[in-house]
Amino acid sequence: MIVVGAGLAGLSAARSLVADGKSVVVLEARDRVAGRNHGGFLSNGVPVELGGQWVGATQDVVLDLIDELGLETFPTYDDGEAITYVDGQRLRYSDETFGLPVEVAVEVGRIWEQIEILASTVDLVQPWASPDAETLDRQTLDGWLTGISDDSIAIRMFRTLVPAIFSAETPELSLLHFLFYVKSGTSLEILAATTGGAQEHRVVGGTHLISERMAAELGERVRLNTVVRDIAQDDDGVVVTFEGGQVSGSHVVVAVPTTLASRFRYSPPLPSARDALTQQMPAGSVIKYHVAYNTPFWREDGLSGFVLGLDSAFGVVLDNSPNDASCGVLVGFIEGAHARTAAEQTADERRAAVIAQLVEYFGPQASEPIEVIEQDWMAEEFTRGCYGGRLGAGVWTQYGRALAAPVGRIHWAGAETSDVWNGYMDGAIRSGRRAAAEIRDSGRADA
Amino acid sequence: MIVVGAGLAGLSAARSLVADGKSVVVLEARDRVAGRNHGGFLSNGVPVELGGQWVGATQDVVLDLIDELGLETFPTYDDGEAITYVDGQRLRYSDETFGLPVEVAVEVGRIWEQIEILASTVDLVQPWASPDAETLDRQTLDGWLTGISDDSIAIRMFRTLVPAIFSAETPELSLLHFLFYVKSGTSLEILAATTGGAQEHRVVGGTHLISERMAAELGERVRLNTVVRDIAQDDDGVVVTFEGGQVSGSHVVVAVPTTLASRFRYSPPLPSARDALTQQMPAGSVIKYHVAYNTPFWREDGLSGFVLGLDSAFGVVLDNSPNDASCGVLVGFIEGAHARTAAEQTADERRAAVIAQLVEYFGPQASEPIEVIEQDWMAEEFTRGCYGGRLGAGVWTQYGRALAAPVGRIHWAGAETSDVWNGYMDGAIRSGRRAAAEIRDSGRADA
Incomplete structure (x- = not known):
């Protein structure tokens, strides 16, 4: 068995396949494992997560895996008041109003509830078969928002919250995709929340340790610096060619972001629906900063x-x-859009703007960080955007079937392919296990 | 100089570079030139165009080239009444009503005029800088249509006309992209029309002859069966690696559909804005049929x-x-959507449905064709969809700058990159010449 990609999905697939008694090789283009969970460290040794970092409520699979691997979690700091910054005003709050004027808060709550109700109708396994799927998929989230509300601040609230979850803007998501994602992550409440939600806990030492522990178990099965280029299959098996060599096996799990999966050359070429899907599941746009202070x-x-x-x-x-x-x-x-603009600036310009913004939020003490670490996920050749892939208007209903369906001996994994916790670490692990189960169930001969 | 892709754009670039006295090599993955202008023949020897086939009003560049290459055109047959088929009714017409009830025809005309007026405001060279570009780009064409009209037949009319032009559905296009495309092709009137419009003339012998004549001039500079994989550049020049070898030069023109341009591996990796654009400029979906009869x-x-x-x-x-x-x-x-559904059927099922439909349009005589030729452009590994690439909501304003802007020694050509007649043969030729002019103007040393 061959696995392409040593992120959480690929490593989880490999681990399951090994547990099934299969021989496995994991091919990773980078000189490290963990994909979008890359670990960083401040100069003082404190670990900071350069990519995905939080785990939380209802993410049982990743929480169990953390435990199984002997890792621990600790709560994200969430005491005290939060801030909504709007029109140059700093609104402090500790309730569910986001500090907004009551009539705006009520409107935000009304829209929020509409989202939760609509999301509950989505079929997670077959979103294209949900009630009114065609109608939901023809619309963008932005078109729907502006259709149901005239409150400009409430709309701006969602136009900020949505990029915080997707690294993409409301016009770039079909309403169906947004609702799918909300339900996939249990609810918008869970997705957005720290305590009791998706940002509830952190992993002691950093989330990259989840991948590193799995990779350590897999040992020499994981080959770094191995840039896959070609995937060929026939009746006898699969041959995966990388720069400098090739391996063969009975099946391959492709565990890279969907948008990158088309950059291999396939023989025979992929079915057109699968290829077309990879043409239109772009990754989000985000630059992540850690700004460190003495206290x-x-x-x-x-x-x-x-x-x-x-x-x-x-x-x-x-x-x-x-x-x-x-x-x-x-x-x-x-x-989202801010990241695309910021990417055109120099790192120094971005850093200055980030610090200036923190001063507005937290006062002059924020002006003197001891260290700033920037991570631009759009510039990474083997990621090309975070947090994950999104689907615009019309894609789910026309191409959704191709997202995770195996193509012969090729199985697709990755956070983007999961029905539960799509786009999250929990979903990545599920997707790898699902791909391994597909192979187990296929009953074909081992490599 | 290296050109990747021997369609109209690549060959036009090569021809211009040769005219400038440059040494040129054109690398083509297929065993033929002409890309999306592939030529076919009925068993009786009559040429039929498997891809792009019409030229017409305001397409001066392609018309002049046809003439220059010693080719001729003839008028597309356009005498007699046309048919609109709606709700099982066959409406014959020879005026501008599409045979629709007068109130529907008036509504179609009103929407049509709104489109022409809005399209006239678009800046073709910098669509993102058009008046109200942000607002136009946030909306899908479908959202705009359903916002300005309640007439379900009029809307269905545009939901049929638009796929006829884009091979894509109205929710899949941003309003700004649609308007850009309309103005790029002069007007919706010109885009949609046969006589006096974009479908006015055909090329005697088939449009593939335009590419073949250019390729004949270029002689051994054109290398077929050469599948490019890597494009590397540094201060000294460019190295393009294909399966089986490599060539070096001072510049490279990449003349493949934008969505396929990301399937090469670039060194250094492309700037993130360019990469992100290739993640979200999917090709249209179309299966083309020629159905031949004795008369x-x-x-x-x-x-x-x-x-x-x-x-x-x-x-x-x-x-x-x-x-x-x-x-x-x-x-x-x-x-569009029909093509995606049809691609899941067998060729026999599709053929039967096509003929049954022709019987509904033209009567029982249509049931006995002497030959049927099918061309599924979505399944072609080196095209992956026709007619061209489209931009959904938000893409023009965020990534449009990356569509044709050179990246160091890499220049982008292809019908998708043209400001005038974007997506058409005329635009493809213009784009190749523009790429050659960029190289000429760059003043860098020849290869």
Whole structure:
């Protein structure tokens, strides 16, 4: 068995296949495992996650795996007041109003509830077969939002929240895809929340350890610096060619982002529906920052560190300090359209803008960080965007069937292919296990 | 100088570079030139175009080139009445009403005029800088249509006309992209029309002859069966690696569809904006049919052969008989969503459905063709969809700048990259010449 990609999905597939007694090789283009869970460290040794970092409520698969691998979690810091920054005003709150004027908060709540109700109708396994799927998929999320509300601040609220979840803008998502994603992550409430939600816990040492522990188990089965180029299959098996060699097996699990899966050359060529899907599941746009300080000074001001900036490029910030608060770390994101604009600037320009924004949010103490770490996921050749792939208007109903359906001996894994917790670490692990189960169930001979 | 792709764009670039005194090599993956202008023949020797086939009003560049290469054109047959097929009714017409009830025709005319007025405001060179570009780009064409009209038949009319032009559905296009494309092709009137429009003339012998004549001039510079995989550039020049070898030069023109341009491996990796654009400029979906009869029998019935079917998978048909009418040929298309569904059927099932549809349009004589030729452009590994690439909501304003902007020594050509007649043969030729001019103007040393 061959696995392409040593992120959570590929490693989970390999681990399942090994448990089934199969011989496995994992081919990874980079000089490291963990894909979008790359681990970083401040100069003082404190680990900071350069990619996916939170786990939380209802993500039982990743939580169980963390436990199984002997890793531990700790709660994301979430005490004190949060901030909504809108029209130059800093609104502090600790309730469910986002600090907005009551009539706006009520409108946000009304839209939110509509989303939860509509999302509950989606068929996670076959979104294209959901009630009214065609109608939901013809619309963009933005078209739907502006159709049901005239409140400009409420709309801006969702136009900020949505990029915080997708690294993409509301016109870039079909309503059906948005609703699918919400239900896939249990609810919008769970997706958006820290305590009790998807941002509830962090992994001690960093999330990259999940991949590294799995890779350690797999040992020499994992081959780094192995850039796959061709995937050929016939009645006898699969041959995967990489720069410098090739391997053969009975099946291959392709565990790379869907948009990158078309960059291999397939023989025979992929069915057109599968190819077309890869042409239109672009990755999100995000640049992630860790800004470190001697102390988490905002806590003394009664702030949790959580900010939503409705008119800011650096619009989503959270406290990412180590559990012992030995230093203070703010983590934040430039997302969606802002990320595309920021990518045209120099790193120095971006850094200056990020710090200036933090000063607006947290005051002059924010102006003197001890360290800033930037991670631009769009520029990474073997990722090309985070957090994951999205589907615009019309794609789910026309091409959704091709997202995870095996093509002969080729099986597709990756967070984008999961029905539950699509786009998240939990979904990535599920997808790898699902691909392994497909192979197990296919009953074909081992490699 | 290296050119990747021997369609009209690549060959036009090569021809211009040769005229500038440059040494040139053209690398073509297929065993033939002409890309999306592949030529076919009926068993009786009559040429039929498997891809792009019409030239017409305002397409001066392709018309001049045809003349320069010693080729000739002849008028597309357009006498007699056309048919609109809606709700099982066959509406014959020879005016501008499409045979629709007068109130529907008036509504279609009103929407049509709105489109022409809005399209006239688009900046063809910098669509993202057009007035209200952000607003136009946030919307899908479908959202705009359903917002300005309640007439379900008028809307269905545009939901049929648009796939006839784009091989894609109205929700899949941003309003800005649609308007850009309309203005790029002069006007919707010109785009849609046969006589006086984009479907006015055909090339004697088939459009593939344009590419073949250029390739003949270029001689051994054109290398077929050469599958490019890697494009590397540094201060000294470019190295293009294909399966079996490599060539070096000072510049490279990449003249393949934008969605396929990301399937090469670039060193250094492409800037993220360019890469992201290739992730979201999918090709259209179309299966093209030629259905041949002993005679163009519909002409005796006073029909031009032109059909728009508002509720049919095989919804666009024209007369494609040879100029001497030595036999009758109907050409038609399964487009957009219909093409995606049809691709899941067997060729026999599709063929039966196509003929049954022609019987509904033209009567029982249509049931006995002498030959049927099918061309599925989605299944072609080195095209992966026709007619061209499209941009959904939000893409022009965020990534449009990356569509044709050179990346160091890499220049982008292809019909998708042209400001004038984007997506058409005329635009393809313009794009190749523009890429050659970029190299000329760059003043860099020849290869």
